[in-house]
Amino acid sequence: MRTLFFTQAIDDALAQAMADDPRIIVFGEDIPLLRRNLLARFGPRRVRGTPISESAFLGAGVAAAMAGLRPVVEIYMVDFLGVCMDALLNHAAKVEAFSGGKWTAPVVVRVPCGGGYGDGGQHEQSLWGWLAHIPGLTVLVPSTPADAGGLMLAALQHDGPVIFLEHKLLSETWLEFLGSGARRTVQYDVPAEGAKGAVLQNWEPVPIGKAVLRRAGDDVTIVSVGVGVHRALEVAQALEMEGISAGVLDLRTVSPLDKTAVREAVAQTERLLVVDEDYEGFGLSGELSAVILEAGISCKYARVCTQTTIPYARHLENQILPNRERIYASVRQLMQ
Amino acid sequence: MRTLFFTQAIDDALAQAMADDPRIIVFGEDIPLLRRNLLARFGPRRVRGTPISESAFLGAGVAAAMAGLRPVVEIYMVDFLGVCMDALLNHAAKVEAFSGGKWTAPVVVRVPCGGGYGDGGQHEQSLWGWLAHIPGLTVLVPSTPADAGGLMLAALQHDGPVIFLEHKLLSETWLEFLGSGARRTVQYDVPAEGAKGAVLQNWEPVPIGKAVLRRAGDDVTIVSVGVGVHRALEVAQALEMEGISAGVLDLRTVSPLDKTAVREAVAQTERLLVVDEDYEGFGLSGELSAVILEAGISCKYARVCTQTTIPYARHLENQILPNRERIYASVRQLMQ
Amino acid sequence: MPSELWSLYALMLKSRLFEEAIAKLWHDGLISGEMHLGTGEEAIIAGVVSQLRKGDAMALDHRGSAALLMRGADPVLILRELLGYPDGLCGGMGGHMHLFSKEYLAASSGIVGAEGPTATGFALSAQFSHPGAIAVAFFGEGAMNQGMLMESLNLASAWNLPVLFVCKDDGWSITTQSERVTGGDLNERARGLGVPAVEVDGCDVSEVWEASHSAIERARSGQGPTFLHARCMHFEGHFLGFQLLRIVRDPFREMPEIAVPLTHSFLRPGGAALRERVAGLKKVLAAVLSTLRDLRRDSANDPVRRARKTLLSDPVRLQELEDQIEQEISHVLASALAEVPS
Amino acid sequence: MPSELWSLYALMLKSRLFEEAIAKLWHDGLISGEMHLGTGEEAIIAGVVSQLRKGDAMALDHRGSAALLMRGADPVLILRELLGYPDGLCGGMGGHMHLFSKEYLAASSGIVGAEGPTATGFALSAQFSHPGAIAVAFFGEGAMNQGMLMESLNLASAWNLPVLFVCKDDGWSITTQSERVTGGDLNERARGLGVPAVEVDGCDVSEVWEASHSAIERARSGQGPTFLHARCMHFEGHFLGFQLLRIVRDPFREMPEIAVPLTHSFLRPGGAALRERVAGLKKVLAAVLSTLRDLRRDSANDPVRRARKTLLSDPVRLQELEDQIEQEISHVLASALAEVPS
């Protein structure tokens, strides 16, 4: 057992995989500096910098995967997928179907997401529910270093396109790069358990599509991913004092959803609170309610999500992102 | 009262608006020929062709709207928004928020969608639920000529970005252009009520965000948009013989949802079937279930949606799109 | 006359007859939606594809059938795919805009410009795992205004990738004359993206072969990408049943449906001043007239006939070859239609 | 010495001091996330923006504060926006990457290359409703590889729109030296998209003024877009707290954190052969070293100091001007910080 930071864990798992599998290459903007440790170990053929041409290099990653490589394509932020969605929507996600199941594109798209550090509405989106809408894409959102590394390993072994979302608030590296710039004068509300944690000496894949119950609870089930999991855990702990037993289910994979785990947990508590940093409408929170209704489970339901474009001002941002107060209030309301 | 085809109605309403409002301009690929009737009446300054550069001209439409024009930007198919999503995701949808409410982008994006004529999975997507996930975008999906024209008028008066989706299976023009090519040897399963219908002599706006109950029913509420509405109506009619009373609610606007209408209808029947040609997961069908659960309404729920990439072969395509058989079977199951 | 001409002609003729068979199936209603043929661009495809070998890859556009056929894919499987049969090339899941062959490393897309990123990615894999192998992108001149294709030219240049970017310039993007919406010169554009450009007559298969031969050699030997600009003509217009061509071919049937609403709209009160309206009307007519004018059936613009002319010097061999290919294609058609799965 | 130099210098100095005030706020932790300054590019901004008038529009990138200030927007409102106050320019909703002013038709974006479509759309509106008005796009050289920007150059050319595309070339895209990932020449690229290109020394405000003056005249008189390529230097690197500059400025504090894991990884068993590893290490070091080398503080590269040199011929007037501007900015800062809303 070792203790690693979140991004360190991902890079470490990636390095282990790269040492084992020579087909893995990594590229994206500024990758030579951002992944300098991989560059110094695996050399410039496998670790490459790109122009600011997301459509070209993401599309190239899809095709390179089809041709036998295992590319990890890094995009600076999930928000920027807007300029290159075609590669995911119409190519990566559809090769397998179009080819009659004969060909796949095992590309891993590694991309930071999420807010909480004051970068504004074009740089702090989550969009995992948006990506999950597209059949054929696997969408991963780890919440701890151990899951992050293990899911990266699983992604690299998966025979299809995987979007690997790296929450910036959990990442010491991104927070320093995009947030503090090494200042001591700013602080962020970083969930400690997510930012740093114990990991195996040698990475093992964490199975794709398996949720994990972070905390058992009898009264209400809070389902979340990423930073939301930690916010929910904190609230659950506080609620314990009040005699409310809240369980927290960490989906880890947004698509494919672990429907069984969701159904089991909610069937027991009969109360579901979805905490989702992605936009509220037409996304994860809705899909979870459909899963419940389809199963014929009756439950009380609420959701704490991001409802609008994320404001720049820190205090407004804190109000709009799923925060402890909103989660707390929602649970209390579900308990009435 | 006149009788018009679906696309005819849209163009007619657009022409009426253009005659009234000199700020309206129309552009997109092949527009000089596709909108030749508008070109011959409003001239080449207001009706323009573009290069195959969706990112540039859609983004330009957003900015032109900010600067005071009322652009109608046409994109060939909703699938192709993949190449230019940034203009919608990070610009059109966010100008109002970013400017602190001081500036908006009243651009209308007119774009054909939907399948049923054998064009394959990159050309028959619906994606309305996907677009609706983004806060700040209004998403319209008319199902009749009257609504199509009226909603186009409303879109042109709306003070923000509107995606106006034109289902190809309802459009005699698109079906001929992209489907039959004037052949008599092919036929499509076109809903007659959607393809052609009575419209007002002078167009009036159809309010955005208002659903319409196409058919009242006591046992089950089928909620849908576009072609799905007509499929649902047919099934409802057939079910009548069997003594099952199915109501059909046509949302017309996907975002903002007419939650009140949905709640009212479902509260009464206690059974909700969503018929959605867009992809099943993380979309409209899930959002509707969340609306119901949030309202504390208990109901039986099922959905008939597109679950995978749409196949090319016509018989496979028919199976995968929400068809009468699947709708029928789902209602029967809900009734058990 | 290069020694390759016989085999190039064979490839072109085979492709022509194959696509004519497709057209028939389409007209008979056995194929449902859009159908884009490559008739008219055979010299470009044959000139390039005939030089590909194992490990080379192709990124195809909406006119990919010919390239796949010439590359060696089973024509029966292609046809059965177009017919939507479960034993088609892609199990009936792809159709003509989404033909995929893992065996030949060939991927199609109906998204204009997507051939750029795809070929670049194939070339990256080649550079990495199979030095000496290359990737080809086929696309139209209209696609040169699509950002991702321009980005790909630059990326291929920056990474010195073995790509041949083949621009099949027929002058048209559906109903738009591309030069009216295209600034500058495409060859200069490619050079401004770091890719050397070569201009070639796309109706002359030998010329295409020569030019692409050098470019392919450059790529194979690690000297990076080339942009090949080749003019050609699409005999069927954009796709089968193309409205502009229908008007030209059968004006009495087609004109009224178009002219009546057009005139009506032109005369309608409300709208632009007369001068603007006339300008609008002129634009519409210009599109129709330029279709009339471009004489698609002029044999000088038909690459198959042009090659044939040279080969007429050996009429016996020619006849033999043509008989053989015709027979082959009619067998293909028969097999494709046989045993329609239930 | 052009008569404009005094006012251009005033604009530049004001901007410099303003941005230094921003830097202070940022370092004090009053601004949270990224902060990209335009210090070093003032000559480009001033040379262009000083010529804009009512009805003209600007599409700004992630370094938009200077342009907005020079255009005339209230500096207190800008600062209060950066501080996230409800009475800031955008009610605290936008922040420095999303500064919007409807009054001045100025829109910013944090999406690299988005200035292209935005300026093109503004110009379309100008062409349509306000002939004589123009739109300016400011962006970096890295953005020239973003498809939508290239598409926009072409669109502006095809529609003959009044746009001035201003490429502020500092040679860097964050930690990447742009020329290593950019093929061809940017001016040739612009011409290949149908837009005439003009090269100019971006540290010389008079030169920028002259060149953009002609380009703006061209645009105003309906002769279409121009691409202005201007080299400059960003003194703070990509953004405040930029790692590469921190290493250079304070190696003892910064190096260990970087060097230890780097060495560790370099030596780790499993991975590439030594030669490849060395090549990798060299690439990392090269990035740091070229930052060292480019001597951002060389006054020859500082447009403000360069202009000042000329004005030193009238030291009294200069002193007066500088005092006045300094005072102005300190007032601005004081007002911006006053009455912090609760």
Ligand SMILES: Cc1ncc(C[n+]2csc(CCOP(=O)(O)OP(=O)(O)O)c2C)c(N)n1
């Ligand atoms: C991104 C995108 N935009 C628009 C279309 C619609 N479309 C299909 S083919 C075509 C014209 C392509 O012209 P060109 O590249 O010259 O190829 P050609 O058809 O002439 O061979 C267009 C606009 C598309 N398929 N994809």
Ligand SMILES: Cc1ncc(C[n+]2csc(CCOP(=O)(O)OP(=O)(O)O)c2C)c(N)n1
């Ligand atoms: C589409 C997109 N990709 C990547 C980024 C991340 N990013 C922000 S600034 C930047 C570098 C821009 O370089 P350049 O255009 O030269 O401008 P400069 O910062 O040098 O002024 C990058 C890659 C982004 N904001 N948007």
Ligand SMILES: [Mg+2]
């Ligand atoms: Mg063409």
Ligand SMILES: [Mg+2]
């Ligand atoms: Mg730069």
